[in-house]
Amino acid sequence: MTFRFDKLTNKSQSLLLDAESRAGKRQNPEITPLHLLDAMLEESDGIMRPMLDAMKVDVEKLKGMASSELDRLPKAVGGSKANISSELQKVLDKAAESAAGLGDDYVSTEHLVLGVSHAEGKAQSLLKLMGVTLKDVEAAMKKMRGSGRVTDRQAEDKYQALQRFGIDLTE
Numbered sequence: 001m002t003f004r005f006d007k008l009t010n011k012s013q014s015l016l017l018d019a020e021s022r023a024g025k026r027q028n029p030e031i032t033p034l035h036l037l038d039a040m041l042e043e044s045d046g047i048m049r050p051m052l053d054a055m056k057v058d059v060e061k062l063k064g065m066a067s068s069e070l071d072r073l074p075k076a077v078g079g080s081k082a083n084i085s086s087e088l089q090k091v092l093d094k095a096a097e098s099a100a101g102l103g104d105d106y107v108s109t110e111h112l113v114l115g116v117s118h119a120e121g122k123a124q125s126l127l128k129l130m131g132v133t134l135k136d137v138e139a140a141m142k143k144m145r146g147s148g149r150v151t152d153r154q155a156e157d158k159y160q161a162l163q164r165f166g167i168d169l170t171e
Contacts, residue, residue, distance in 0.1 A: 003092045007099075009108045010153045011046065015039050023082040027075040030085035033116050033123035034073070038066045040113065047109045051140040057130050065126050091115035091123075104150035110141045111150075 008016070019035035028035070040048035041063045052059050084092075092107075095115035099107045116123045117137045127137075 003089065003096055007096070007106050008153075009106045009150065011043075011109050012107055012112055015043065015046070015109060015112060018043075019088075020082060022070075026070060026073065027077055028070075028073045028082055029076040030073075031082050031088055032073065032085045033087050033091045033119065033121050034066055034070050034126075036088065036091065036112065037116055037123040037126070038063070038070060040109070040116075041066060043109075047141075047144060048113055051110070051113060051137065051144060052132070054140045054143065055132060055136050057132060062126060062130050065129070066123075069122050069126065087119065087121040087123075090119040090121075094118045099150065102149070106150045106153060108150045110145065113137055114141065 005013070005016075015036060016031075018039040020031050022035045022038055023029075023031040040046060041059060043049070049059060052062070091112070092115060095107050095111040098114040098118075099105075099111045102111075104111070114134070114137055117127055117132065117134045118124070
């Protein structure tokens with residue numbers, strides 16, 4: 001299966017560009033799932049943080065662990081732009097499979113989270129170390145997006161609209 005980058009939502013494209021930028025800043029020759037995980041953890045309005053909060057994961061600890069693992073990646077000075085690693089390609093393929101399995105037209109950020117949780121590698125190991133399993137991610141994803149489908153490039157903007165734009169008067 002050939003992954004199609006034109007089937008990414010705007011936020012997913014932004015996350016991959018951010019992961020590429022992080023690899024470049026660290027002088028890593030490859031963009032890995034760790035770079036993607038790091039980008040997802042830093043995204044303030046993304047779906048990863050609310051999903052992890054719902055699973056009672058210590059996000060700051062996970063960010064520290066991801067940063068530590070990124071520090072251990074090989075560096076290449078004076079080289080060309082970082083390329084997608086085979087591990088990240090597997091994550092993208094799993095994300096596309098998840099989207100197709102859910103009947104979604106585009107690969108959104110929650111599909112990327114599923115891809116990271118499903119594809120073996122250091123990013124998945126960090127999530128497992130923090131107690132995050134694939135089943136946990138699937139359950140949190142279903143809770144967050146409800147019965148909605150990803151039918152356009154701005155799908156993530158529609159998630160949790162009540163929480164983002166409403167005020168809970170009982171709190």
